[in-house]
Amino acid sequence: MNLHGWIIYNGTLSGNKFLDYAEWIQQAAYARGSETTIYKNNELNPYLVSGESGLIKNKDEKIADYVVFADKDIYLAKQLELMGLHVFNSSQAIEISDDKIATYQHLAKAGLPIPRTIVYPKVFITAQPDEDVINNAIKSLGFPMVVKESFGSFGEQVYLIHTREELWNKVNELLGKAFVFQEFISSSYGKDMRLQVVGNEVVAAMKRASKNDFRANVSAGGTMEAYTPTKIEREMAVQATKSIDADFAGVDLLYGADGSPLICEINSNAHIRNMYDCTNINVADFIMDYIINTLTQE
Template sequence: MDLYGWIIYNGYLKGNKFLDFAQWIQKAAAKQHIQTNIYQNNHLLSFFSSDSMTLLHTKQTELPHFVVFTDKDIYLAKQLEFLGVRVFNSAQTIALSDDKIATYQTLAANGLPIPRTVVAPKAFQQTDDINVDDYRDIANQLGLPMIVKEAFGSFGEQVHLVSTEKELFAKIQELHGKPFMLQEFISSSYGTDIRLHVVGDAVVASMKRQSSNDFRANVTAGGTMQKYHPTKQETDLAIASAKAIGADFAGVDLLFGENKEPIVCEINSNAHIRNMYNCTGINVADFIMNDIRKKLK
């Protein structure tokens, strides 16, 4: 069977970073003689009624054998699955990865090492009626400084370090009405983490990221990167973390604990791969497409 696939990215995001990721996947597919088309998510509208379920706007009459989903449009991913298309990663995996609270909860349920975390109570709208004593107890438990992290966000932009109760209460007031969590600050990993790219049952590429002037190590936020050789403990943890959320492939970020023990910081179900290639010379897209071919067989 000649495989045919779609690669979907978000058509509303500015810049070429997301199209670039899709094009890397497409080139890797071409190396394996797999035909693919790239689509923006806004060109594939989900339509359903009591007696019909389809996609609008696509010129293709046939659905693909598979989709590589580089976006977070969970409803579109689910629509494709309802239509019988194998989606990499699945809608459920994307949803778990996109919601950091759900990610940590799943990792904790699997007994994997994460920072101590308290989820802020759900609020439907922002209000001045906040009981700061509740959060004072949390501060006493987790200690200061601590991390205040929004459930949804990318590139480290929704992660905040607060050092005093005053800063904590101000940030809580600012975020009230949004889902967020309070988390122990892993000071031993200040400005440093490692990104391990998992594909299938293996870590295929790794890099260390460092920042000299920020607690976050994200390259997008100004961090530097260097090739890294993970330990077996780090490798096993990254693979177990990806499997915990059902990922076919993922970028797993690990922090260093006080005794250099690895702690999961984040899992990205659609981690971009250009920086990894620039750092290590390893094209993760080739591994992704090889894994997809094996699974479809």
């Protein structure tokens, strides 16, 4: 079967890491006999009229057999699905993964371990901080406490809060946005693990650590080393990925106080270069094997 794919990444973000991801996927597809075209998301504009929907695109090319969607533009991903294309990951999986509140809701429903989390009520920017909600969060979670915006990347919208005054100020700053109060897992200060899941297996894993920050993100200066996860960690990462119906994902695990893991985040579009640099495992190969196997079995 001669499959043709589209690979879509965000065309408006600075830096080359998103194009880099797309090119790794493209190389893996080519090695398996599948030609692909890389698109920026702003090169494919959903076109909607009564009884018809499609795309305005600046390349005269046939419709793809599959799409690797390396972006968070869920409206475009949904448009492609409505046109009958098979999108990896689905728009729904991307939407849940991008929204940390939705992610925690799905993880909790699946019975998977997460830090204790309290969702701040949806309010408008003209509101004042809700003292009762803040007091309940302090009583339930104590200090230090993590405040985490529901939408964000690279750990940049995650804050470690130490005092009531600091918490009050942060809530006031975030009013109008979706965010949560979350238990601080002190046993995982500055360290976590990233497990890359494809289908039903963990194909690569690494530990991440930071000496100067409670967050271990490599993009924020953390270091990394190859890691062989335990059976429990592997099963948890696969179950987490399935809980949001993702085909593949990077699952971040924290170290619980008793040594057992907790799920921190699920990344539907986890970048794979750091994982390769750390482990010498090319996750793109596993992703393309999964996609081709899925399509040929349909």
